[in-house]
Amino acid sequence: MKRLLAVVAIVLGIVGCNDSDSDSDVALANPPAQEQPIQPAVRLQIVIIGDGRGRVSTGPGGQSCEQSCEIERPANSTTTLGANAADRSRFAGWGGACQGSRACSISGTGTQTVTARFEPTPPPGSWLAGDGHVHDDHSSDGSFLRQLFDDTGPGTTATDDQIGFGVSQQLDWMVLTDHRTYDQHWDPTWDSDQVLLIAGEEANGSPHCTVFGAIDTAVQGDEPENDPGFRTIQQSIWDVRAQGALWNQAHPDRRSYDRETDTPTAKNYASQIGQSLAEIWNKGENPESEIDYAENRWNRGWRFGVVGASDNHDRLLWSISGPGKPTTWVYAADRTERSLLSAMAAGRTVVSADRDAPFPNIEADAQRDGVFEGIVGSELLTQPNQDIELRISARNARGNRVLVYQSPGRDDGPGNPIDPVLEFEPGEDESTRTITVKAPATGHRWWYVMVRGPSALPSGLEAPTDLPDQLRAVTSPIFVSVTGDYAEPAPEVAIPADRAQPDGAHRLFGANTGFAGFADLAGGDFATHYVAEAHTETATRIVYRRRDAANEFSAVTVLSESAVNARFPRIAVSGLNVWVVWQEDSDTQRPRRPRIRLKHSGDGGLSWETTRTLSNGAGRAMHPAIALMPDGAPVVVWQDNARAEGVGLGAFDIFAFIVGRDAQPINLSGATKQTRAANPLDTRSARYPASLFPAVAVSKNATIAVAWHDNRYDQEPLWTGQVGRGEGTDPDDWEILVATRTAQAENWSAPVNASNDASRAAWHADLAFTDNGELIVAWDAKRNDDSSGRDLYIRSARSDDQGAHFSAVVDVTAESEPGMARRPAFGHRANGALTLSWSDSRSADWRWRIFAADVTDDGFATPVPVTGPGNATFQRLAAGELVFTSDRALQRVQRDNRFGVFSVSLH
Numbered sequence: 069m070k071r072l073l074a075v076v077a078i079v080l081g082i083v084g085c086n087d088s089d090s091d092s093d094v095a096l097a098n099p100p101a102q103e104q105p106i107q108p109a110v111r112l113q114i115v116i117i118g119d120g121r122g123r124v125s126t127g128p129g130g131q132s133c134e135q136s137c138e139i140e141r142p143a144n145s146t147t148t149l150g151a152n153a154a155d156r157s158r159f160a161g162w163g164g165a166c167q168g169s170r171a172c173s174i175s176g177t178g179t180q181t182v183t184a185r186f187e188p189t190p191p192p193g194s195w196l197a198g199d200g201h202v203h204d205d206h207s208s209d210g211s212f213l214r215q216l217f218d219d220t221g222p223g224t225t226a227t228d229d230q231i232g233f234g235v236s237q238q239l240d241w242m243v244l245t246d247h248r249t250y251d252q253h254w255d256p257t258w259d260s261d262q263v264l265l266i267a268g269e270e271a272n273g274s275p276h277c278t279v280f281g282a283i284d285t286a287v288q289g290d291e292p293e294n295d296p297g298f299r300t301i302q303q304s305i306w307d308v309r310a311q312g313a314l315w316n317q318a319h320p321d322r323r324s325y326d327r328e329t330d331t332p333t334a335k336n337y338a339s340q341i342g343q344s345l346a347e348i349w350n351k352g353e354n355p356e357s358e359i360d361y362a363e364n365r366w367n368r369g370w371r372f373g374v375v376g377a378s379d380n381h382d383r384l385l386w387s388i389s390g391p392g393k394p395t396t397w398v399y400a401a402d403r404t405e406r407s408l409l410s411a412m413a414a415g416r417t418v419v420s421a422d423r424d425a426p427f428p429n430i431e432a433d434a435q436r437d438g439v440f441e442g443i444v445g446s447e448l449l450t451q452p453n454q455d456i457e458l459r460i461s462a463r464n465a466r467g468n469r470v471l472v473y474q475s476p477g478r479d480d481g482p483g484n485p486i487d488p489v490l491e492f493e494p495g496e497d498e499s500t501r502t503i504t505v506k507a508p509a510t511g512h513r514w515w516y517v518m519v520r521g522p523s524a525l526p527s528g529l530e531a532p533t534d535l536p537d538q539l540r541a542v543t544s545p546i547f548v549s550v551t552g553d554y555a556e557p558a559p560e561v562a563i564p565a566d567r568a569q570p571d572g573a574h575r576l577f578g579a580n581t582g583f584a585g586f587a588d589l590a591g592g593d594f595a596t597h598y599v600a601e602a603h604t605e606t607a608t609r610i611v612y613r614r615r616d617a618a619n620e621f622s623a624v625t626v627l628s629e630s631a632v633n634a635r636f637p638r639i640a641v642s643g644l645n646v647w648v649v650w651q652e653d654s655d656t657q658r659p660r661r662p663r664i665r666l667k668h669s670g671d672g673g674l675s676w677e678t679t680r681t682l683s684n685g686a687g688r689a690m691h692p693a694i695a696l697m698p699d700g701a702p703v704v705v706w707q708d709n710a711r712a713e714g715v716g717l718g719a720f721d722i723f724a725f726i727v728g729r730d731a732q733p734i735n736l737s738g739a740t741k742q743t744r745a746a747n748p749l750d751t752r753s754a755r756y757p758a759s760l761f762p763a764v765a766v767s768k769n770a771t772i773a774v775a776w777h778d779n780r781y782d783q784e785p786l787w788t789g790q791v792g793r794g795e796g797t798d799p800d801d802w803e804i805l806v807a808t809r810t811a812q813a814e815n816w817s818a819p820v821n822a823s824n825d826a827s828r829a830a831w832h833a834d835l836a837f838t839d840n841g842e843l844i845v846a847w848d849a850k851r852n853d854d855s856s857g858r859d860l861y862i863r864s865a866r867s868d869d870q871g872a873h874f875s876a877v878v879d880v881t882a883e884s885e886p887g888m889a890r891r892p893a894f895g896h897r898a899n900g901a902l903t904l905s906w907s908d909s910r911s912a913d914w915r916w917r918i919f920a921a922d923v924t925d926d927g928f929a930t931p932v933p934v935t936g937p938g939n940a941t942f943q944r945l946a947a948g949e950l951v952f953t954s955d956r957a958l959q960r961v962q963r964d965n966r967f968g969v970f971s972v973s974l975h
Contacts, residue, residue: 112174113181114149115164118449120157120186125150146175151184156192160185160435187441190431191416191605193401196408197423198241199391200268201278201318201347201377204230205751206244206252207270208788208797211382219794223751223787225383228257230391233383235262237392237423240403243268245278248797248855250285251786254758256709256717261659266405272304273856275323275337278347278377281313281409283636288856289909292886296561297336303888303909305342306916310941310953310967312583312603314412316345316375321357325364334364339559341370341961344413348542349376351389355539359518363477366514366545369555371963373415373445373544393422399443401606404633404657410605413965415445420519420541426465428517430472432546433457434507444516444544447963450507452550458515460490461500465519468540469493474505474515489515493522507548512555514545554960564913571936571972576951577602577611577624578968584611584953587969591947592641594672598951599627599637599648600969607632610650612639614673627667627676633657634665638693642700644672649682649692649704664689664706666727682725682733686710687717695764695772702727705736705762705774712738719743719756722776722807724764724816736807736816741780750791757785759805765894767837770811771870775833775845778805778819781826797855799829804847806835808871822865822874827852830863836894836923838902843867844923846880846892846904860888862906864928880904880921880928889919895945897922897974904928905950907941918943918952920974934974950974 114124114133123134126147149172151159159169163183166172174180203210205223213221227244234242241264246252250269258265269279271286279286286308289300308315317324324338338361348362349355362374376394380386397418400411411417420427432442434450440459442448450456462470472490479485490503507513521538549555577600578584587600596615601608610628615621628634633653640647646669651662664683669676683689687710694704704725711718712735719741723733737759746754757780764774779785782801789795805819822845823830833847846864862880867873881889887910897903902923907916908931916939921928938956945951950972957966 111179112147113179115181115183116186117183118160118185118187120160120188121154122157122159122184122186123152123154124184125152144175146173148173149182151186153186156189157186158189158439158441160187160437187435188446189439189441190443191399191401193399193411195397195418196240196400196403197392197395197397198239198243199234199378200243200280200316200375200396201245201270201350201379202230202234202242202391203246203270203379203381204244204252206246206249206255206787207381208247208794209381210246212384215381219789219796220792222749222791225381226257226746226751227252227255228259229383229751230380231257231260231263231265233386234391235260237390239263239392239395239423241266241398241408242391243278243280245270248273248285249788249799250282251758251800254709254720254756254760254786255754256719256756259659259717264403264405264408264658265660266408270318272301275301275320276318277301277304277343278316278318279308279313280316280412281311281405282308283311283313287850287860287888287890289859289888290857290886296339298340298561299914301337302340302342302563302914303916305340306939306955307941309342309955310585310916310939312409312585312967314344314409315342316347317343318347318377319350319353319358319379320346320361321354325357325361334361334560336561338365339561339563341557341559341563343370343372343962345373345375345417347377348374349394349419349539350379351377351393352379359478359542363475365557366547367476368559369512369557371415371447371547371555373412373417374419374542375412375417376419395420395423395425397427404606404655406603406608406633407606413963415544416443418444418541418543421539424464426468426519426540427463428465428470428519428541428543429461430515430517430543430546431459432548433459434548442546444546447547447549447554449552450548450550452507452509454507454550456505456507456548457502458505458546459500459502460517461498462494462519463498465494465499465540466497467493467522469520469522470499471518471520472503472515473518475513507550510551512547512549514547516545517543554963556961566915566937567913568911568915568917568936568938571934573935573954573970573972575957576600576613576969576971578957578966581966583965583967584969585967586636586942586953587951588637588639588944589946589949589951589971590639590641590646591949592646592672593643596947596949597639597641597646597673598969598971599639601635601637603965608635610634610637610648612648612673622673628652628665629679631655633662635662636691640694640696640702642696645670645700646673647694647696647702649694651690651692651706660688661685662688662690664692664704666702666704682727683708683723684710684714686714689723691761693762693764695766697726697766697772698768698770701729703764703766703772705764707760707762707776720758720760722759722762722774724772724774734816736774737776737778737805737819740818752784752787752790755785757782761832763834765835765837765843767841767843767870769841771837772809773806773835773837773843773871774808775804775806775822775835777802777831777833777847779803781821798852799850799855801826801852802829802831804830804833804845806843806845806867806871806874810870817871820871820874822867823847823849823863823877824874825849825877828863832891834893836902838923841870843871844894845874846894848890848892848906859883859886860890861885862889862892862904864904878927881908881931885910891942893944895950896947898948899975903945903974905934905943905945907943908933915939916941918950920945935972945974948974
């Protein structure tokens with residue numbers, strides 16, 4: 069995209085002149101004998117450029133321009149323009165018909181052009197230490213004994229062991245990234261009041277990636293025949309980004325880049341786009357090859373930051389490769405998950421050998437005005453051949469070598485090393501150098517800093533950390549472009565172009581920048597109501613708007629008020645009563661204790677009552693759902709791992725609460741569970757079956773049905789094998805359970821197994837009642853004998869006795885058909901037909917699209933795609949309208965977070 073944010077045609081208003089000899093006054097006092105021709109209006113074009121944000125104004129009470137606007141002014145008038153920078157930006161000067169950096173006056177009769185440049189200022193924040201690649205025994209090969217006995221030995225490295233070591237190393241944040249499983253997050257020991265825990269996973273079969281901030285497991289399907297080998301990896305990236313999470317290339321020297329050949333080669337797996345980060349220092353791999361991979365990708369237009377990885381699997385190795393060895397430093401606005409993810413997505417990272425190792429930094433002043441607006445990870449736009457001031461600093465680097473490399477990097481092929489543009493040995497604990505470099509004449513360039521040990525071993529130094537030329541630290545680059553465009557990847561194997569036809573969808577949430585997703589909607593008698601989750605760099609909030617009978621949309625309202633960690637809203641409507649429920653964490657997220665919050669409007673969303681808290685706050689209350697009784701009473705369900713006695717954390721269970729009727733939330737799933745803590749000799753002996761991701765529906769006769777996925781039938785729930793038994797990293801036996809409560813019953817039924825298939829992992833249930841009172845449940849499923857390389861497909865079962873029994877399971881999509889089908893959701897078309905929708909990757913251009921199939925008396929109609937361009941996920945359907953999360957507004961394939969919530973009609 070051209071870095072031309074707005075071209076604004078402003079025809080400015082008349083500026084009065086009070087001087088007695090002004091042309092206008094003279095004309096009034098001495099009117100001409102004959103009428104003079106009217107001077108035509110002239111136009112002033114204002115072009116806002118630069119990497120920052122701001123507006124141009126014509127003074128107090130005048131016009132203001134941030135994007136497009138038009139104002140007319142007669143010829144020969146004079147108007148003064150002012151420039152006002154937005155937060156975290158600065159005005160860098162005028163161009164064209166104005167020059168300098170002060171207020172600018174424009175007059176004359178001809179059309180003129182003025183440019184106003186706004187540049188970013190360094191963001192506020194601090195450096196936070198962490199590790200984004202740590203394992204425990206939830207990985208099948210989590211510890212030494214597991215690996216020694218082919219994944220059948222006892223576990224020795226518990227989740228809280230790794231967290232505790234991170235705390236001892238004074239880490240600020242950690243991600244536990246177990247192999248192809250998200251189950252570690254359902255372990256009650258995934259908990260800390262000192263280190264910020266970010267949800268993650270080491271996903272995919274090949275190549276591996278680590279995911280930061282995911283809400284669910286990142287699955288990888290089977291590569292279709294004759295595909296280039298990275299289709300499902302690309303789909304995994306799109307799925308992860310739709311979760312508001314980051315995809316990091318793990319140890320790329322394994323499968324994505326071959327350094328050992330005469331000509332280093334990027335393999336097909338290196339062609340995926342949209343990744344946010346790459347490991348350039350995995351403690352168990354070759355960092356030199358990983359840095360080569362990063363340089364190779366940067367040279368071909370990729371723009372990502374760097375991270376390190378202890379990749380620790382066992383507490384026995386803590387002394388040499390425990391969590392934080394190496395340390396990934398993130399320059400973040402504050403110590404919350406959203407701020408850290410935003411900073412990592414912007415590449416604001418530095419990797420050092422450990423928390424006390426040398427710490428380098430690099431900043432850039434592209435305007436040569438003393439303001440170093442560029443920091444690690446920044447992308448700057450400059451004029452061709454423009455001088456740029458680089459400031460390089462190093463802390464704790466005495467006796468080491470500080471080297472600054474620019475594109476193309478450390479060599480131009482094997483045997484062709486390139487000298488750094490700067491090299492020095494700090495003689496002090498804090499050392500700074502400033503150099504002048506040039507932007508390229510065309511295209512793009514980058515610079516980064518590396519710290520290495522001395523080239524020769526000094527006398528008396530024999531410790532392993534003092535080996536000659538040892539890598540000690542690496543920064544993310546500062547990137548510069550001069551063509552007016554940001555760099556875009558040039559993959560060896562191109563991703564197919566988007567082939568979808570327009571679907572007529574319009575955007576509901578999501579500004580020109582930022583992320584909005586996880587939407588829900590409800591149709592009422594007087595309006596349609598929408599909620600979503602919206603991200604800023606430092607906060608996650610719940611937003612709402614309504615569409616009235618005249619098809620007019622209200623402004624967006626923030627329902628979560630001052631909370632900065634609110635997620636996953638759901639909405640229900642009856643008449644003028646609107647109910648919204650979501651989960652909301654504390655500002656610090658240490659420990660993670662999200663609560664379930666409920667908000668009510670009695671006037672159709674025009675005003676809102678005080679927010680209520682439904683959960684007790686003792687555990688992690690998550691993923692709420694809501695439905696209304698026939699009389700309008702809300703039924704809210706969620707998952708929670710608070711112990712019944714309120715002390716400590718236990719297994720996740722499903723809770724239900726009928727607002728205004730129940731005295732307290734009721735546990736639907738815990739009565740028949742068997743739980744136990746681990747014995748000291750085997751971390752895997754713990755048993756905490758998890759009940760997760762509930763959905764709720766209410767029939768016309770007031771029967772309530774709740775469905776969720778549950779692994780209580782697995783031999784070792786949450787684990788991939790125990791002593792004497794190993795499963796690799798295959799998924800648990802997740803089943804879909806359903807509990808019901810009829811209008812006449814005081815209690816809930818025991819859970820009934822609707823999926824009933826031990827050979828398939830069944831996830832993400834939704835359910836609905838048909839017009840004749842039949843209960844229908846749907847979910848996505850995959851075979852249990854492979855954690856990756858298996859496609860998900862949609863299955864369903866029915867009950868004609870209000871959930872007491874279920875029919876045989878039927879396939880909505882074919883298990884054998886290549887492609888993934890995920891997260892089904894029921895809703896109604898405009899004609900009233902009950903319809904099942906899901907996100908599906910079977911398109912020829914690889915994109916995720918929403919498919920739908922009407923419910924029939926004996927099954928489902930033929931599925932059809934119902935969304936067009938871009939990737940579409942996390943859909944909800946009600947009253948003939950489908951809302952979904954989509955990246956269709958992206959203007960770049962990387963470093964662009966313009967995910968929005970869109971709506972399309974389903975007639």
